[in-house]
């Protein structure tokens with residue numbers, strides 16, 4: 728994977744929501760949890776984790792609040808016009824925001840380094856044997872250097 732050029736930009740399909748990120752992602756994961764299969768239309772979601780204060784977002788997202796399988800309260804932000812899932816965040820980790828990799832202007836910049844919740848994946852799901860996988864939730868994020 729080549730070093731992403733900063734800022735990393737993206738937005739929803741209709742263009743009403745746009746963002747710009749001034750730092751590289753801390754982690755990129757593919758998530759097969761049951762909730763993500765709804766947002767991913769059957770597949771996993773691919774999620775890049777960023778420090779929240781590095782992300783500048785314009786436009787209005789609708790906030791869908793739910794309890795994750797982990798027990799954490801989650802916020803999923805989607806565009807009310809085109810329905811694109813753009814953000815995800817956990818109340819347990821308020822300093823981080825997740826951007827859905829499909830919304831990056833260049834999705835190739837963020838290859839998943841881990842697959843999580845693979846126990847919840849459908850039997851036909853394709854897992855890349857080169858990518859580490861964990862049957863349940865993600866391991867803790869690495870400490871953030873400043």
Ligand SMILES: [Zn+2]
Pocket residue numbers: 739740741742743744806807808809810811
């Ligand atoms: Zn939109």
Ligand SMILES: [Zn+2]
Pocket residue numbers: 758759760761762763772844
């Ligand atoms: Zn998930």
